Amino acid sequence: MTSTADWQGRTGEGWAAEWKRTDRSFGGLTEHLLAWSREFPFRHALDIGCGAGELSLALARGRPQARIVGVDVSPPLIAAARARGEHISNVEFELADASQWRPADDFTPQLLTSRHGVMFFPDPPAAFANLAAFSAEDAALLFSCFRDRSENPAFTELASFLPASAEPADPYAPGPFAFADRDRVAAVLTDAGWADVAFEPFDFAMVTGVGDDAVEDALIFYQRIGPAAAALREMDKTARNEVLAAMRNILTEHCRDGVVALRAAAWIVTARRG
DSSP states (O other), X not given: OOOHHHHHTHXXXXXXXXXXXXXXXXXXXXXXXXXXXXXXXXXXXXXXXXXXXXXXXXXXHHOTTSEEEEEESOHHHHHHHHHHTTTOTTEEEEESOTTTOOOSSSOOOSEEEEESOGGGOSSHHHHHHHHHHHSOTTOEEEEEEEOOGGGOHHHHHHHTTSOGGGSOSSTTSSSTTTTOOHHHHHHHHHHTTEEEEEEEEEEEEEEEEESTTHHHHHHHHHHHSSHHHHHHHTSOHHHHHHHHHHHHHHHHHTEETTEEEXXXXXXXXXXXXX
């Protein structure tokens, strides 16, 4: 489980410090979401769980006449996003929980989007109902989320080296795979006032290491980002070194031409305000 407190603390600090690596790892997914976004006309767009701002900034650059607002619960991530966007006039970032946030002015999004941010809502039905409440009539919803853990070698190939406690007891608890079950997600969205819910499976290469020593670069990524990072922090030195050695071997097998990449599997979810 990844809680709001985690994002406001160590997890958020880690992602803010490593935004270049995280944006690189999700690069193929970001491009796919941007391609989808071009299907929708909008003057206002909301980026839910915007993190360090990559998707918000890309939307703002591509639609200079539109107003883009990114919202996230993590102070360090919002600070990183604001620093990155200080020279882009049509994007702004707010420190807030999107599940409870309401615009303070006439901001009425025609597009609500998220790159893997919605899986961390503690109460998804209430969150999506709140988002629908202030959205434009017939607003479009577009977000990505991981499919089942078993379809994501970027996680499963390393998971066997981690303690069983790293796996959440509740599969729907806030975390990377909370939205893997498409039937549950469809029901949540429909009950919250969204219609025409559709799912597109999308696989992409999660690039975790590049350069002259891509394997070590990937090891840094996994020690700072994702479920493995928390588990590794709890291990003693001996156990940690053993796990890192095993991870190094796996990552070496996935290194080609100075790039370490493992397959990741996502849903691209679309809906409209009912």
